[in-house]
Structures are given as structure tokens and as C-alpha cells.
Amino acid sequence: MKDYSGKIMEIDLSHGSIRIKDIEAQLVRQYIGGIGFNARILYDEIPIGADPFGEENVLVFAAGTLVGTPFPTASRSEASAKSPLTGGFGTSNSGAFFGLQLKTAGYDVLVIKGKSPQPVYISINDEDVKILSADSLWGKECWECVDYLEKKHYGSEIALIGPAGENLVRFASIENGRYDGWGRTGLGAVMGSKNLKAITVKGTKGRKAHDPQALLNAVKKGQQLIKSASSYHAFTEYGTLNASIPYSNFKAISAHNFTKGTLPNWKEIGGRPIVDRYGSRHVACQSCIIACGHWVELSEGKYAGIKMKDLEITPVMSFGATVGLNTEAIIKACELCQRYGVDMVSAGGVLGFAIELYKQGIISEDDVGFELDFGDDEAAFKLFHMIINREGIGDILAEGSKRAAEQFEQGDKYAIQVKGMEIPMIDPRGRWSTWTLGMLTNIRGGDHLRCRNPVENLRFNERDEEYRKERFGFKQTMYEKLDMPEELKRKTIDLENDITYIPEMSKWAEDLINLYNSVGICIRPPVMEKVGPTIIAEACQAFTGIEFTPAELMESAERTWNLIKLFNLREGEKAEASKFPRRFYEEELNGQVLDEGKIQKVLEIYYQLRGWDPKTGRPERATLKRLQLEQPGE
Amino acid sequence: MRIVIVGNGAAGNEAAVNLRKLDSHCEIVMLARESYPAYSACALPDVLAGWIPLKQTFLLKEEDYARLKIERSFGQAVNKLDLSEKCLQTAETVYHYDRLILATGSQPVIPAVPGSDLAGNFVVKTPGDIERILAHKPKQVVVVGAGNIGVETASALRNRGCRVSLVEMKDRIMPLLYDQKPSALIQKILEEGIEVLTGERVSRISGDTHIKVVHTQGQDINADTVIWAAGVRQNTDIAREAGLSIGSLGGIQVDTHMQSSEAGVFACGDCVESFQVFTRKPCLSLLWSSAKRQAQVAARNCLGYLDEYEGSCSLLIEDIMGIPCVAMGLNLEALQGYEVEVIEQQDENEYFRILMVEDRIVGFQAIGKVEGSGAIFTMIKKGTPVSESRKVLLNRRLVPNLAWYIDSSQYLSCSN
Amino acid sequence: MNSKKMGMRMKRIFVNAEACTGCGLCQLLCSVHKTGQWHPALARIKIKEMPELELNVPVLCLHCSNPPCEVYCVMNLIYKDPNTGYTLRREDKCIGCRACEIACPFSAAVMDPIREVVVNCDLCEGDPLCVSGCPEGALLYMEDSEAGERKRKAAVSLGAWRASRPRDGRGSL
């Protein structure tokens, strides 16, 4: 088998040692790259029951296999560690240019172990790797540090944490430069616990393509595919905000901590018009042909002077809907999250949770120090700073909503999370779909980014009695062009009856997204709709020279998913944890509650499709055997 | 791949070293008539002068060859090259090759003058020659030929305390390098310690077994030693016999990749006929630097890497009685047929002249000062229009990158 | 196949002549470090004065990948260090013929008049004193890629680009 030219760099902060290892082609074959490598490394390296803040936790960054090629959207890298928020597999994906620099410096994977006695940062310049003192940076907010480090390490891309990570806020993020980040699962706190402030990477080398012409052809084809997607033009204009209005129309947004379903005037606050009003330019990640990012410069109003990449659906939903802020305050909130290094979804979730506790009278002005209300930006930001600095009640909230809820009576009712991670954006009572089932099956908890129907149709919102179907709603050509094995396609989509089966589609979507996260491409809908395993296999093979069939790629993605599931089970994940917060089953929204029993049935179908035990959700031995994941001694 | 190199001069050794630099696996075999390891022929006059020991002229040691994995078979002459069988024959062995690099070099010519077989006749070509000259303990020396080798040898022996006469057939010394005036200036310097006879030809050497008197047309010079520096002849016999094309000047004909008329057979060094960088006409460049550059080109092309010879441009720098002299490019004689503009300047200690053809510098000769002439040499090789260099020298943004041009301004400014 | 030469990823000294005041401190540091004597003429770095343009241009070895001096050395003393990419020479064997000095387009090889050998900048084994000692920041020690990036940034800020920024901003699509 052809050798793989990537390397793994392993840095042990406890001893200050740096080791560079080759990546065996076998590992690439089995796990492709990106999240696949992370899963294998974390599963092998982290002892059972390790303290996420302990020396034995391992933080891994891996650039996707196709990162560093012109393949459209191939910019993404995956960061993983045992999560301090969920206690399970913590992982997050980010674009921009960090992955590219890591790749061009010659590394696919950066493994960080141990714990430094003093604050340090790592500087990587091709082979030149240094661990440097971060005394002067510690305590400083991210943008200031980026300014400083960019000057000092010219041309470097920087991954870093803000004060939140330093203070071990359990939902702290690792920032990727100024405006991007590995947000979810609290990886910033892991980095903080290791006393690692930043990683600067600069690469001047490159990867030799096995077959440049074939790669160029695949790139061209990939570009054409994405451009032909039905949502392409909408996404180049408005980016992710396209989904905002449809969900609001279905009364399915996370308004005021999942109590309202929509907000008055939502279109003006968080819909596409805000792009026209506030956006000035489009910003792309490496090799992207969508450029969904928007540049915002606020020149007037309370928050005049803010300049940043912004206006994505995540902060808009998190702060606009969950906390109820207005557009300019959303932009400010986004800036605060970037500067202090916090996950926007969890931050919004925790703030919404706290405000609701206050509104319910569970906490009072005495506990907080001031009044709280939905839509009160000043109070929200004050509380935000208390969380970052772990002051007063902020210290409790910094533990994340699940842990915080234990401190308050009835708290669990208002903490909208699954497995410890705050649910983003969408209220499953308002719209049930592959996406919302994914919040339960997700390997990292209440999250929306690991399971999304590639042919989701936002025009429809028809939930069947059994929670098993959603409407397909597209023409036959869409069905035909979907890159999915024919047999599976027939099982997943019933074209005649215009139905997509949710559990079937969930499995496919999860594996597909896992494949994306392995090869490092983006899950924006135009990509998901058109880019399937076939073109990915073509590009991977042209680039690495390792032969991949589309089926093998999907199997690798499934292997990774199962390995992560094993990791979570090993860390004590219970089957009963895969359920929504109480509120969704008890409190009506739009006159509807979720039926726990029926959802359990759908979950069981999903488990069976995955080859997992329908009750416990544990992968069956036959499944592990098929995926070559058998445990020694089992 | 098995690459055989014939010759162990500058070109042969440079080719071998370059081959090894580019390819750690190929098999390299060197064959040579001489049995010395690589040595610097240019440093031999320094040994004669007593400035450096002979062993310093050797450039590669036995262990270097071992380290570079170069198989050597020195001390046996190649008798035959068979192109169809791809093999070379020495008296004892047949060597097969996949690629061949001929670097057979040249040898000094001793004209058939009566008495040139007497003891005390020498040439300066190999370390052995130097050893023999020194063993002969020369006192009164006649050096025949006032080319650069002749002049260097003469002043070297003068430095040893010999009485030296330099006999040149043409009307001035170093006629291929310098024009009339600088030549005369150098002659003047030389004459402070050496008897220089121009326009004279050695007609006979008398003596019983050893040299006693050297006779020219006009003079009889008492001498015990004669050193012949009257020109060289290309060693092209095996090439010629094998059927390789030989050029009009007597060197092996090569293209710009240093490949001979036979594919896979390369040639470089003194034995080839290359071309002059300005006139593009065939020339024999007998310089160390040309040989090395040609060898680089040959080695690279031999292994399939592209490289091209940019043309020969002579550069000779000599220390004459402690005064540095430099000649580069072409002189007036070589530029016959061109309209040449001459810029010259002379003061007490320094002299220089620049030869220009159509806005290009094509030749440069200087006595007394060599600092900064590197810029001129670069301009000759590159063919930079003088008007362009004047223009860019006034460009504040470019000057920092043109520090090398700045040097030329001291020479060019006087022509304004 | 391409013309393979001996390239090397290395840091080199870049000159910002605009900043050079011609103070000569670099030369003194160099001469003392390399020869133990305090004289500009012994330095491996030279400063060329261009009075017409009011410029002082530091000149020093550029460590070419395929250096002409290497070809012209009659003693084969000049070599590219395979580990560092520096152009180095075995000075002890030098016969002082000065061919390399003239072969260098940049006049960056320097005759050491005391030892009668020609020398060039060796980047002080990776930590050039002249760079750290320059009070004006006229000497920059960095990799080629960084130099290129800085150059491009400087070009963009020349003004022509900036001036044409649109009033209304939304120009990208």
C-alpha cells in the first residue's frame, strides 16, 4: 500500500517533549483522517474515567484528508478531547485556515498530552516546534493575543483560548483565529487545564498530489456539483441564515429558552434582512466556493465600532432567540464569545437557562446582583462576564446548564440540554425531523451539526404519528442525483409517497457528516445535497493515491461513529441519557408535546439499523466484527 | 545506472561529485591516464613559487572517493571507445557504461624544436611536472609562451630566486587576454624581475645531455631549464576514432546540454568545443571554471535533469609581482569585425579598460585594482544593456537590490 | 524533469536599505566576531554608499542555491552545506586567488587582507550578530516565504488598491 505522507506530532506538555510519528497507510484506510484519527487516538490514549481536566486527557487536532487541496470547502479540521461538559467524546469542527497551515507544515494530526506547569503556547513553523512561555498572554482576551502572536509569528494561523478556557468554564471554546472556533463540548477548558494558551502554526511546504490532473478534475466536478445545488445561490448570499425564517414560521425556534417557538418581528431581528442591513462583504474559508461568512462593521448605535465576521445562524438563534436579544446585541454577543472564547450555543443556552430561573423565581436579584430578563442585553452581558470570570452565580453557571441545574430546585426542567450539552436553535416540538432525532443520537450530546438530512425540505413541516417520517418534497431529479447506494436510497426515501424515513436517513446523514469531518469538507447544505462518497472517493484517491471506494469510505465513517460510541459507553453513557429535557415531553409548544415512548421506538429502529442493541444502544458484537472494532479479550 | 567518466581533471571530478550529489545510487566509474587524485591545476604555479605545499593542490582524498562511492581506475589510458557496444577499453579491462562523460582534457604542446628532448625541458600541467621541475633545481629558466600559464610560471620561478626569461612569439604578452596597452603595462611590471622577449621564437636548444643555451632568432640565452607554455592540444583521439563529431577548432562537438553527437555520451572540460557567450561562436575555453560549469551541466543532463550551458566567458585574475590583474570577456583581437567602443582610464597605480559593443560590455581588463569588477563580469555574462543599468541605478526603489550594479558605476561613470 | 538544484529551507538576511543610516555597527560587530579585530574592512558585510540617492545599502552573501563562486573556485573550497543550505568555504585551503570575489555578482565575497583568504558571511551559524546589532532594523533575518508575504503586504498598502474601496462596501458578490 502506498505510504501516506502525513505525520502525527505529539507534544507532551508535562515533559516538554515533542515526537513526530509517521501515519500508517492502514490507519488512513480505516479512519481516513480528521475525526477518524481523533476517535482512534482518543480511544487508545485516554484511560477510562479520566478527569477531563487532568493530565491524562488528550487534546487532538486533525486536519481532514482533503484539507490543503483546492477541493471545494476542504478547509476543516477537527479538535477532540474528553469533554468536560458531557464527560464523553468531546469534539468540534472548524474551518478557516488553521487546518491548511497544519497540513502545509507537514502534519495531519497534532496530539497534545500532559499538562504544563506554567502557561505556555506552542509555535509550529514547519519542523521548527517550540513550547514558549505564555505568561504575558495569560488572562488576555483572544483578539489581543492574536494581534500579538500574528506579529511575533508572521503568517501563522492561531488556535487559542480566552479567559473562559483559562478559568475552566466547561463550555469554553478554542478559537480559530479571531472569528472562528472549535466551539462545542468545552475543548477550550481542556486546553486551559493544560495551561496551554495558544498554538501558532505556519507551514510553507505542501502535499504532493498522487495524480494532480485527476485531483483537478475532481475539484472541477466538485465545484460544478455544489454550484448546481438548489440552495447554492441562497447560501452564497445569506449563508446559514436561510434557515432562520422557515423555522420561525414553524414556530420551532429556541425563543426565550424554548418557551415561545417564535418571536415578534423575528424576520427583522434574525432573518435574512439582517444580512442586507449589516453585512458588507463575504468571507470564505480555505478553498470554499460558498463564502457563507459575512463581514459586519457597526458604525453607529450602542455597539458601534465592532468589526467582525458574523451573522451566522448559530449566534443569531442562540442570542437572538434563546436569550431574546436584538440584532446589534447579537453581534456584540458574538464578539464577546470570540474574544473570551466561549461556545455560542452553550453560552446562549446557559444565559437563557439563568434568565428563566430568574423569571420563575428560582433565583432572585440577590443571587445574581441585578435583574435578568429576556431581551435585556446589558444584564445578559454582565452575567456573561460573571460566567467567564466565575464570579458569584457565574461560578455555578460556568459548569454548564446540566451541572448548574442540580444546584437549583426544578432546575432540570429549564436546562435545555442532552447529555450535558445545550441544545441549539431548533425546538423539536415545533418541527420533528432527521435533524431533531439527531440531537438524541448525536455522539456529543444535544447538538445539531452531526446529523442533518442532505435533502431536507424546509418548506414542509408534517410530523407523522410515529415520528418516523418527514416529507421528501422534491422532484424525482433530486432523488436521482442524490449520491447514495440505490438500495439504501430506496429504503430511505419513498419517492412514490414522498417520504423520507427518519431513522434510516439519520444513519446515512451521520455517517456522511462523519465522512465530511474525516476528509475535512463543510456541511453547508449545498455541499450536503450534492457531494457524496463517490466524488469524495475520487478526490481522496487522486490526492493520496490510496484506493478508496465510496462504500469503503462510508464504512470508515461508520467505524469512526461506532468507535466514538464505544468511547462514550466506556465513559459511562447510559441509554436513558438519549432523551430530551423534561420540558419537551411535558410542556406544550404550539399545542404539542413530544411522545417519549414513540421517540424511543424510533430510536430503537435507529439502533437496529446501526447494528446496536435496541435497548442499550450498545454496538452488537457482529457489528464491531464487521467494522473490525473487536475489543481484545471480549 | 552505470556512468563512466574518462579523465580526472577539473571537469571529470566535478562531474563525479555532481552526479553523486544528485543521485546516491548510480554507479560512478572514473578512468584516467594520470594516477593523481583530483588536483587543482590552477594552484600549481603557487607551488612553484613556494607559496603553498604541493599536497595542498590535491582536492579529494582517497577517503573522499570512498565516501562518494566513486570507483576509480586511474593510471591506465583508455585506448578505445566503442559506441555501439557502449564500452571503453584500456590495456587490461573493458568497461561498459550506460552513460559516458568524456573529460579527457588537453595536453601541453612541445614544438619539435631541436633540443626539446634534452633534460631540463618541462611543462606545467600535473603535480608530477612540478615535482620534476623542483627536483631539477632550476637556476636559469626560459619560459616559452607568455600566456597566462607562462606568465604565472615565470613569476613563480622568479619568486623562487631563478633568473627567468619569458619568450613570446607574438608582439606582446598574454595576447589572447589583454589588448596592446594593458599588455604593455603588465610587461613593464614583469620586467622588474623578468626578462621579457616578445616577437621571438625558440629555434634551437643546445646542450649535451642537459640544456645549456636556448637560441631564439635574435638571442642566445644561457639556461638550465626550459618550461613550455606554448599552447595545448585537446585530447580527442578516442572520441575521434569512435566517430564522435569534432569541431572546427579541434574540440569534441557538444550541444548546450554538453551532449556529443552520440546520445548518452557527454563531454566537458578542455576537450570540448563550446561557444562564447557574446559572439555565440565556437570557442575552446580552457578555464577551470568553464570546465566545472560544463561538468555540472553534463552531470545533470546525464541523470535526466535539465540544465543548459550558458556559454563560455573567460575570467582570469592573476597576481603579477604583487599587483592584481584581471581580464574578462573578449579583447579587441577577438572582437574583430565588431564596432567596439573602448573606455579606458589610467592613473598612477590603476588602469582599466572596458570594451563595449552596442550598449553591451563585452570585455574588461584592469590592472592594480580588482574590487568591484564582479559587477562588470556579471554584466558581461548577462549582456545587460549599459543604458539600462544606468537607468536603474537612479531608481531609488531598485538600488537596494542592485548593490552589485553600484560597483560598476565607478567604471561606467567615466564614460558619461 | 526539472532542473534540480540544491535548494534549502533557510532563513536569510534581507536588507531594508531605506532604514540603513550607514553607521557601520554591523561591520564592527562582524569584524570583531570573526577576526577578533575591530575594523570595518575585516567585516563580511559591506555598506555601499549611494550619495546621489542618499542611500546606504548593506551588501552581504545571499547564499545562492547555485552559487557562481562555487563554480569559479579553483580549489573547490566553496560548498553548500547540505544541512543548513549555507554557502560555506574551507578557508584554510584558500590560496587567495580572488576568482570567487569576481565571480560573485554581488561582490559579497570579501578578501581578508590579514590572512590573505577570501571569506563570506556564514550567518554566524544561524544567529547573525549584524542583524541583532543593527539599531535601525535595516537588516531582517527571515525565511524567503515570509519575505515574500511581507513584500506583498507592503505592495497592497501602497495605496492604489485601498483607494478603490467601494463606498457601500458590499462589493464581493
Add this chain to the structure above:
Amino acid sequence: MDKLIYIDHQKCVGCATCEMVCSLVHEGICSPSLSRIRVVRYPTQAFNVPITCAFCEFPPCVSVCPSGAISKNAQNGEVAINSILCIGCRQCVQACPFGHANFNFDQGTAFKCDLCGGNPQCVEYCWTEALQYLPLERALGEKREAVARNMLGST
């Protein structure tokens, strides 16, 4: 030169697909540092400027090259580097006012845009139209039109 790569930096989103494609086409390697075209990013202003060879009429790189490796073709106006003659002194890197002249570490030689022999691939793969390969007159026309639009808009 009748045609040039016309760069409208206002349209550039900084995806740098052009860099990747360029290095892939010319070197078979995916590496921005081996790309002829380079994007200068101003991340704090969302401002991206692709820079490639301007094919100057009086190219400084040609002037400063000591080995004559860079030449301007009088017929078609192209400025090309003959890597065979390049000695790797990087004077062109220093002299190019745009920072276009690039340097290949591993080969030890400078390299520059060759317009892919008349079909520039950076343009081919650029999806924003920030790069267009246009006749000079047409490019100027577009530029003039843009200026005019801007002026009309401001009155």
C-alpha cells in the same frame, strides 16, 4: 501583452482556491507557497487582494537578475524565468514591487506566473470572477465603468 489577468479584489472572498490550483497545476503539489498567484489577506478588514505577475513593460526582476535567467519576450511581452540559469540569489524576490516573484525552496530557484500558456487555471477555477483573463481594453472598460458607477452612486 494584449490580455491580462484582471483582478477585481472587491470580488475576492479570500478562499485561495487559485493558490491551490496553481501549485497543483505547476508542481503537482498542493501548497500555497508554491503558487504563483498569492492572496494577501487582511482578516480584520475582510479584505483580500490576489497578487500575480503584472508583466511589467520594464520589469525590475529582469533588471536585477544577475544571471540573465529572467527575460522579457519582446514579441509577446511575456516575462519568464529560465530556472536552468537561475542561481537562486532571490534578488527578484526583493525587487518585484508586488512581491510576485516567488522562491521554491526545494528546487532553489525562483518561479513566476506563466499564464499557463494562455489559459490561466487560477482564472478557470475562480468562482467569484475576482480573476478574469481579459483583453486589456476590456479590463480597462470594466474598471472605468465601475468608477463611473461609483461616481453616479455618490451624486
